[in-house]
Amino acid sequence: MNETRLVAKQLQQKSEDSRLIKEARRALIDYLGCVLQARKEPKVQEFGRLWQQEGGKVNSLLGLHTTPERAALINGFAAHYLDFDDVQANFRGHPSAVIYSALLAIAPPSSQVRQVLQAFIAGVELAGKLGLALNPDHTVQGWHSTATIGTIAATGALCNLANASVDQTTRALSFATSQASGMSFQNGTDAKPLQAGLAARNAVTAFILSQSRGSFTANEDSLQFWGATLGFNETSFSLLGNDWYQPGQINKPGLWFKVHPFCxxxxxxxxxxxxxxxxxxxxxxxxxxxxxxxxxxxxxxxxxxxxxxxxxxxxxxxxxxxxxxxxxxxxxxxxxxxxxxxxxxxxxxxxxxxxxxxxxxxxxxxxxxxxxxxxxxxxxxVMPLGSPNRPLSSEKLQEKLLMVLPKEKVAALVDLIVKKEAVLQEIYWLIQ
Amino acid sequence: MNETRLVAKQLQQKSEDSRLIKEARRALIDYLGCVLQARKEPKVQEFGRLWQQEGGKVNSLLGLHTTPERAALINGFAAHYLDFDDVQANFRGHPSAVIYSALLAIAPPSSQVRQVLQAFIAGVELAGKLGLALNPDHTVQGWHSTATIGTIAATGALCNLANASVDQTTRALSFATSQASGMSFQNGTDAKPLQAGLAARNAVTAFILSQSRGSFTANEDSLQFWGATLGFNETSFSLLGNDWYQPGQINKPGLWFKVHPFCxxxxxxxxxxxxxxxxxxxxxxxxxxxxxxxxxxxxxxxxxxxxxxxxxxxxxxxxxxxxxxxxxxxxxxxxxxxxxxxxxxxxxxxxxxxxxxxxxxxxxxxxxxxxxxxxxxxxxxVMPLGSPNRPLSSEKLQEKLLMVLPKEKVAALVDLIVKKEAVLQEIYWLIQ
Missing domain, CATH: 3.30.1330.120 (2-methylcitrate dehydratase PrpD)
Structure with missing residues (x-):
């Protein structure tokens, strides 16, 4: 079995580890804070209007209706616009901005929040594992991990959420590699958050294609071949499918959360x-x-x-x-x-x-x-506040939300995210 | 002035050279033949249905209404599905599948065919010039030029068609580099024509963003930096803005047209x-x-x-x-x-x-x-039939169309493409 199929198989796992789920919850709280902070910004509003679609059905986080790809694009741009969002060190990129943005563009409002958290954990796992295989060379070369690895990781998360088969997931990952692009020379411009949005959009495209009854084909060993195109040899990818969730990339090296909107x-x-x-x-x-x-x-x-x-x-x-x-x-x-x-x-x-x-x-x-x-x-x-070894307290983590929502709403939101049976629609009601 | 701005400036030119326009016409005839041949294929039909959008306004060449990005995606997939479409040697890719697909997704039906031809010439020029700078190393490395360079070239063509300013074009090119992806390991799968469609789609995204009154920013020296990320040094890009249309990449090295649907x-x-x-x-x-x-x-x-x-x-x-x-x-x-x-x-x-x-x-x-x-x-x-040095006769070139349309319609289509005042809508009426 090739490494891509092994990864596809691992992506079927829904982690029940409470430590991983706890961190995914913290990431969702932080992610929503970043989006809500950003939605006041004129450029974010203009960006959303640009991609709003008359007759579109999918609701982006900004409350605009459009196609699923555009919703992911809007979500990702907004989430990363202030560069206020979380980071994972092996990935060397921003997991929530890409993965949650894609998930919320595809997941029906009736989806359980818990399933979205599990899909996020799977996406971060893949991002971290790919990062381990490619970094630091990949980022030093000038690639923007959030955009390149992010596209593939978010696609994996979408497949996890949808209970896609190993075959579907293998193809989805391949369609994702075809679109894995984005470079760090865009740092300091709107094209940087754009690239996070594009990664989420491209994941949605890859996922939709893989779910089609058209059975569109793609190279089944895509991760290895993608690595080769980037100049990596086979061994870089030889352990991608190993040791998933042991202990889990979301906890080790873990996520960084920011208290100020800079890199x-x-x-x-x-x-x-x-x-x-x-x-x-x-x-x-x-x-x-x-x-x-x-x-x-x-x-x-x-x-x-x-x-x-x-x-x-x-x-x-x-x-x-x-x-x-x-x-x-x-x-x-x-x-x-x-x-x-x-x-x-x-x-x-x-x-x-x-x-x-x-x-x-x-x-x-x-x-x-x-x-x-x-x-x-x-x-x-060496280890600043907000890094995995000096994590933000729950109170500190909620500050972004408290700056844009009344205290009661923040409390209700945090409650929802913790509640086992909560569904996405309940979150949307609170933030609109 | 950086090289990207010089390119943006060159992209403002509308070539009036009758030899270049003649070749753009031949490419359009061949392109339409490829799309019409492909639209009988079940996978092409399924692909179109997948991206059709209820309430969408833009008409793809398959006659489906959707968003401009999805129309470009459908057009590009269909045009390249049989691998029956034209090739340019410096580009090492398929110009029409990407550039015409993007142009026809954006151009209003009232657009003059002649303006579309001029925009195509500009796109092929950029594709050939970028190919000269990057190839053969770029393709040998495993990149699929149609998808990578194609995204940037099609974006340039869209800017030419829309009479975009140098500033807008510079930004559009930058948004294009952020999305320039696609690899040749997908050869032999549906992901290859998909990559042509994605390139057309990504060009449309880049163009829409650059035209927004939101003035979204991006690195202004993008071509050079993109090259650096791919491992090329500055000199590779130092002549991109020189000698445009002298004699014109569409004529030298020129286009290859195929009589059978293989590479x-x-x-x-x-x-x-x-x-x-x-x-x-x-x-x-x-x-x-x-x-x-x-x-x-x-x-x-x-x-x-x-x-x-x-x-x-x-x-x-x-x-x-x-x-x-x-x-x-x-x-x-x-x-x-x-x-x-x-x-x-x-x-x-x-x-x-x-x-x-x-x-x-x-x-x-x-x-x-x-x-x-x-x-x-x-x-x-050394120089097979269909190569620029042994071009197909007009009769041979029209064979793809004759296999799917009655003789009179083919004659009317060819007439329209030659006529100076013809508009796109007239073409659409004939092929629907």
Whole structure:
């Protein structure tokens, strides 16, 4: 049996492990918070209107009716628009934005929330396993894992939800590889959240095709061949079908959740800057700031001189500058049309170095070294708040929802997500 | 100005060169022939029904109403389903299946045919120029040019048709690179024509986004960065914006048109086998058949042991065996569910060698060497019938149409395509 079929077989499992389901619930709460935060944004509203379909039947999370592919596209764009959404380290991408977006575009409103959670767990498992096979080379090459691996992972999740046969799932995965695209040079533009939406859309296309009674054919060993096209050899994929849910990619290395809407690769540097501020370091004292990473540790942070708020999400320079100047970041700055003009002068003082040792994927070492007139003050952060080893508390996790929904509704939403028999429609009623 | 903007600027040109327009007309006649041949096929009908949209407004070539993206998907799948459609050598892909499919999904029925032809010429120009920059490495790596480069080229064509600004076109190209995917391991399955359809669909998505008043942003130097992600350096892309229409990729290296529905990489071998048959060589006389190619000259022919008719489109072994056994290929065999069981025994006699010298893209040298009991008989073909240097006559070109439409309708269709003021609606009336 080829590896793709082994994966298809694993994708039939519905995990009953309460630890995995708990984390899938946390991801759903965070995902809904990200979408609801983003739906106030003019570009998200315009994006939704653009793909709304007269006579369309499927309800996107923004409350617009359209086709299933377009609903997935809208959901994914909205969920990833603020770059506020969760991350998985082996995947090196954003699981919820792609997987939940596809699932909610396909799942009938009568679907049990629990089945959606189980499908999500399956999707994250596949994302993490593919990430293990391909990363870091895949992302270093310039591919955007959320979009490439995300398409395949979300397709697997859809097959799990629909109880697709091994044959159907094998074909669905193949149709997904045909569409697995997206590159990180789009970081800092609307094309980045677009790529998350496209991944969700492409998963829906792959799934619809695989379910058709037309029995459309596709290469059955697609994962291996896809890897070969990307330059990987067979052994990279030889263990994809092994050790599923032992202990489960959603728990190990686990999910990262964000408290601010910027790239997760900046989290350690942000926290280090906050600690330096608390030690009394101020921007005005700094002659130079050196940010130390392992090689490629800052690859996603491709904006050294951001011009827009959106670009500044991928700029460790902007984040550290904000913290050392004002004591913290201001979330609104990350959606502003322009970056503060003072920053454009000050940024010259910040340099990056790549002299830390590479470590495990659950760690993100960043050392911020401030050269002040009174000497050098340094701070190293390895596991920032929100990383799997320092998870957010339930209260902290609900903050995104609390900023856009009344307290009672948030409580009701969290209750629903925990309840075994709850169905999706109940969630939709609460958030519309 | 970056290379992508230079390309966007070139894409504004509407060629008035009558030689280029003549070839675009020939391509449109051939394209319509391919779609009409394919629409009788059960899988094409099922594919169309799958994406038909209740309440949808845009008419696909199969006469189904749906969204513009789905219309492009249906058109592209149908046009490429039989692998009977045209090819351009620098592109190493099928221009009409992707570009015309996208254009006809977006162009209002009141559009002048002439403007569609001009947009097609622009799309082929971009496809050929990108092919020059990336091939042969891109296809040798396993990418399916029709799908990858095709997405970008079709997007350029849509921008030309819509008189999009340089800014809009630059963004559209960037949204296209985000979706440029598809691999040749799908050769021999329904996922191959699917990839042509997906490329057309993705071009439509890129175009719609670029035209939105939402001004969605994307990296403006996308072509260069896309190339870098694929492993190419800057110089590959440094001449993309130069020498447009001098003389025009649609005329040099020009388009290949097929008389049988199999991969164009098999054309020379097919013709060599026919010449051997005419010289009296018969399969029953052969002890061994050696097919000689330049290195990678048979890369698209990835099916040495085809099991289905669809796979046999990519099998030089099957094609040569048919000719030496029966005097010619039978087109129906390429859509049959199974390959003749005698072939599975006979195929052991055929081997491939890669010992010819690599030559220019307008040539496709194939040497077929038959080892018979009476000695060795060889035949070399370099430029087969249908290649740009031995173009099909107008009569031969119209044969696909004549097989599915009455003579008068074919004559009326050809007249319309030549007429300066004709609009698309007139074509649709004739073919429905």
């Amino acid at each position: 997760s690769a900046a989290l350690s540097g942000y926290e280090a800057a906050k600690m330096l501020w608390n030690k009394g370091v101020r921007w005005s004292d700094c002659v130079q700031v050196v940010v130390h990473y392992p090689p490629n540790g800052d690859r996603a942070l491709n904006q050294q001189w951001p011009q827009t708020g959106q670009e500044s999400k991928f700029s460790i320079e902007f984040i550290i500058w904000q913290v050392l100047k004002f004591g913290d970041v201001k979330d609104a700055d990350f959606t502003a049309r322009f970056v503060d003009s003072q920053f454009k002068i000050d940024v010259a003082k910040i340099v990056r170095k790549h002299d830390l040792a590479t470590t495990s994927v659950t760690k993100r070492p960043t050392l911020v070294e401030t050269v002040t007139r009174r000497g050098i003050v340094k701070q190293l952060v | 164009s990489a098999a054309l020379s071998g097919y013709e060599a086998a026919k010449m051997l048959w005419n010289k009296g060589v018969r399969w029953s006389d052969c002890v061994q058949v050696v097919v000689h190619y330049p290195p990678n000259g048979d890369r698209a022919l990835n099916q040495q042991w085809p099991q289905t008719g669809q796979e046999s489109k990519f099998s030089i072994e099957f094609i040569i065996w048919q000719v030496l056994k029966f005097g010619d290929v039978k087109d129906a065999d390429f859509t049959a569910r199974f390959v003749d069981s005698q072939f599975k025994i006979d195929v052991a006699k055929i081997v491939r060698k890669h010992d010819l010298a690599t030559t220019s893209v307008t040539k496709r040298p194939t040497l077929v060497e038959t080892v018979t009991r009476r000695g060795i008989v060889k035949q070399l073909v």
